[in-house]
Amino acid sequence: MKKTLSMVVVILVLSAVLLSACGGGDTNSAEYNVPADYAGKTDPYTGNADAEAAGMAIYEAKCQSCHGASGMGDGPAGQALNPPASDLTKLVGQAGDDYLYYRIAEGGAMDPYNSSMPPHKSVLSEDEIWQVVTYIKTLK
Numbered sequence: 001m002k003k004t005l006s007m008v009v010v011i012l013v014l015s016a017v018l019l020s021a022c023g024g025g026d027t028n029s030a031e032y033n034v035p036a037d038y039a040g041k042t043d044p045y046t047g048n049a050d051a052e053a054a055g056m057a058i059y060e061a062k063c064q065s066c067h068g069a070s071g072m073g074d075g076p077a078g079q080a081l082n083p084p085a086s087d088l089t090k091l092v093g094q095a096g097d098d099y100l101y102y103r104i105a106e107g108g109a110m111d112p113y114n115s116s117m118p119p120h121k122s123v124l125s126e127d128e129i130w131q132v133v134t135y136i137k138t139l140k
C-alpha cells in the first residue's frame with residue numbers, strides 16, 4: 001500500500017515537471033519564430049520622432065481598422081476575424097524588431113498563424129514598414 005502511494009506521488013511530480021518544461025518552451029519559440037530571411041533585422045528609426053509620426057499615419061490608414069486606434073486589437077474589422085486581430089501593445093518589449101518587420105511584411109497566411117493579417121511587403125516600402133514598427137513600439 002505504502003509503495004503504491006509513493007509511486008503515485010513520484011508519477012505526479014514527474015508529469016508536473018514534464019508538462020511545465022514542454023509548455024514554457026513551446027509557446028515562446030512558436031510565438032516569435034522569425035525565418036532566416038528576416039532574423040536579426042533591426043529598426044533603424046527606434047525613438048525617431050519623424051519616423052513615429054510617419055508610422056502613425058500609415059497605421060491609421062492600413063492597420064487601425066483591424067488593430068484599433070490604440071493597437072489593442074479592438075478595431076471594428078479585427079474583432080470579427082478568426083483568429084481576431086492581435087493586441088499589439090502586448091508585443092512591446094516582448095517581440096524583436098525582426099519579428100515585427102516579418103509579420104507586417106508577410107502577414108498571416110502561413111503556419112502557424114493562418115490568419116487574415118494581410119501581407120504588406122508589396123504595398124509598403126522597407127522604409128515605411130520600419131516607420132510602422134517604430135510607431136507600434138510607442139503603443140502601451
Ligand code: HEC
Binds near residue numbers: 084
Ligand atoms: C484585415 C485586418 C488586419 C489588418 C488591416 C492588419 N492586421 Fe495585423 N493582424 C491581423 C490579425 C487577424 C492578426 C492575428 C493573427 C496573426 O498573428 O496573424 C494580426 C497580427 C499582427 C501582428 C502579429 C501580432 C502577434 O501577436 O504576434 C502584427 C505585428 C501586426 N498584425 C501588425 C499589423 C500592422 C502594422 C498593420 C498595418 C500595416 C496590420 N497589422 C494590419 C489583422 C490585420
